[in-house]
Amino acid sequence: MRIVLDTLGGDNVPAEIVRGGLMAAKAFDLEILFAGDETLIEPLLPPDPKLSTLHAPQAVTMEDAPAEAVRRKKDSSLVRGIKAVHEGDAQAFVSPANTGAVMAASLFGLGRVQGIERPGIAVVLPTVSGRGVLVLDVGANTDCSAENLFQFAIMGHVYARRVMDVEYPRLALVNIGSEPHKGNDLVKRTRRYLENFPGFVGNIEPNHLFQGEVDVAVCDGFVGNVLLKAVEGGVSITSAVLKSALARNPLSVLLRHALRRFKRELDPSRYGGAPLLGVRGITIVAHGNANAEAIKSAVGVAKHAVECDLVGRIDAQLSGYFKQHNRPAKAHTSTPS
C-alpha cells in the first residue's frame, strides 16, 4: 500500500511532516509518497525503496480561496497528490493543508460517490466507554440541507460499522434538547428523514456526547465545527484553571502528565486525522498544526480506511439504497445494513 503525504500544507512544512511520514512508514510498514518540493524533501529521506517523492513545489496556503487555488495551482502538492490517488499511483492522500482546499481538490480530482451531494469531514471523539463517537460534518459544509445530513448519516453509519467495528451503530442528531420537537428547522426536517434509519436513537445534546450513548452524531458543518472548538475551549479552560490551582504543588507533575495524554486522545482534528467522507477516494485531513506524531496517526487512519475498503462500502451502501428506492438519497426512510 502507498499513501501520498502532502508536505507543503499547514504550519510545519516540510520537515515535521516528513518526520511524521517516516514514523508512519516504519510503524505501519507502508510506502509513502512525499508530495512537495523534492529539493527540500530528499535530504530528509533515508535511502529506502518504500520512500519516494512527487515533485510538486507549489504550496496552497490558508489564505488561498479553495476553488481558485485548486484551479490555478496545478503544480501544488495538493492537486498533484490527489491526482496520484486518482491515477492509482497511491491508495490514499493525507494533508494538513487548508481544509477547504483539501475538500475542493478532492472533489475536483476524485469526484463524489454517486448519491452524495456534499462530502463531510468526520472526527472520532473519545467517550467514557472507550469506543468513541463519530461526529460529522465538522467543517466541510457551512450550510447544509436535510438531504446532506441524511447522507452524512449513511456515511457515518458505514464508517462506524466498517472502520470502527461497531456492529449496530446507534445514530443521533446533534440537537439542543432531547425532546423530538426540539431544534432548528434543519434539524426538524432531518429528523423526518431519520425516523426509520436503523439504529436512530433521536437527539443528542453536546454535553452528552462523551458518555458513549451513541456511535454516530450528525450535524451541519458549521455546528459541528463550533461544537469541536467549544469542547476544545472547555478542555483548555479546565486544564488552565486546575494547573494554576495546583501550581505550587509538587504533585502537579502528575496532573500535567495526565492532561497531556488526555488531550492527545481528545482532539483528533489536532492530534490525528479526520476522513473526508463521500469522495471517490480516501482523503484524510490532518490539523494545520499537526506535529510528526499527529501526521503518523493520520496516515494510520488512512491505512485503516484503505484496508476496510471504505469508499467501496459507502458506494455499495448507496447503490443498494438507490436500487431499493429507485431514486436519489432523498427519501424519508432508508435501510443501510
Add this chain to the structure above:
Amino acid sequence: MRIVLDTLGGDNVPAEIVRGGLMAAKAFDLEILFAGDETLIEPLLPPDPKLSTLHAPQAVTMEDAPAEAVRRKKDSSLVRGIKAVHEGDAQAFVSPANTGAVMAASLFGLGRVQGIERPGIAVVLPTVSGRGVLVLDVGANTDCSAENLFQFAIMGHVYARRVMDVEYPRLALVNIGSEPHKGNDLVKRTRRYLENFPGFVGNIEPNHLFQGEVDVAVCDGFVGNVLLKAVEGGVSITSAVLKSALARNPLSVLLRHALRRFKRELDPSRYGGAPLLGVRGITIVAHGNANAEAIKSAVGVAKHAVECDLVGRIDAQLSGYFKQHNRPAKAHTSTPS
C-alpha cells in the same frame, strides 16, 4: 425593590427554590414575592414583611408546549408572576422553568422593546482576564435572521456597558474561522450589518472565547446552545479524566475542590441566571436544575439589572438608533453609544 420568584418551575420545586429566595432576600436586602402554591410556600417562610406569596398553583412543565401553556395556564406561577411585573407589583421575574415557556410568557405578558423582533438569552462565561464574555443568543431562537443577530449585538453592547461596566465593549461574531470570508450564510450576512458597529472586532472561534479577547459574542440560539453544552461537555470529560487519573492520589482532594469552585463560575446557566434581553421588563432564566445557591445568584442578576435600568437603556439605545436612521434596526451600520 421587589422580585418575583417562580417556585413551580424546574426540578427542585418548591422547597429548594424558596430556600434560594430566602437567601437572596437576606443577602441583597430585597423583597421577594414567591409565586406558586401558597399552601406549600407559606410554611417555609419566616414571618417577615419583605416576604410574600402570590398564589398561582398551576405548574408549567418541560413537556408543555410554550405558547399553549401560556395561553391555557392562566393561573400558573409563570403567567401570574410575569403579570405582577407588568402591573408594577414587582420589578423583575426569576424562573427556573422551561426556557421556551418563560420566553413565551415574557413576550405575551411584557411585550418587546420596540425594534427588537426576537428577545435573546444571554450568559456571561468566565474568561482568563476575569471580566467575562457575554454570549447571546444561547437558546431562545433556534432560527435567526441577520437582523436578529444585529439586534442581539445592540442588546449585548448595552448589557456589557451598563451591567458589566465595560466602557468600550469589544464585540465579535461566533464563527468557525478568524478570516472575514469564513462562516455560514447567516454569519456572512450578519457581518455586513456589523462592519461599522462600534467595537466590532470580527470573528471569534469558540476555543478562543475564554481568552478575554472580546466582551460580547453574538450567534443564533441553536449555535449558542450547542456551544454552551459543548463547553460543558469539554469541562466534564476533562474533570472526569483527571479525577480518575489522580483517584488514588492525595492531590485529588485539592483537584476536586478547585474543580467545584471553577464549575460554579463556569456555567451561569446552571449556577446562576441568564437575562432574557429584548422584552419590556426584566426576566432572568435560571437553570432547571438550579439549587438554592443558583437561585440566589439569579435573583442577584435580576437586582443588578433593575438597578442598571437595563430595559430603559436598551430602549433608549434603539430609539436613538431609529431617530438617526429613520427606520427599524435593519440598516447596515449603527452607532450605539
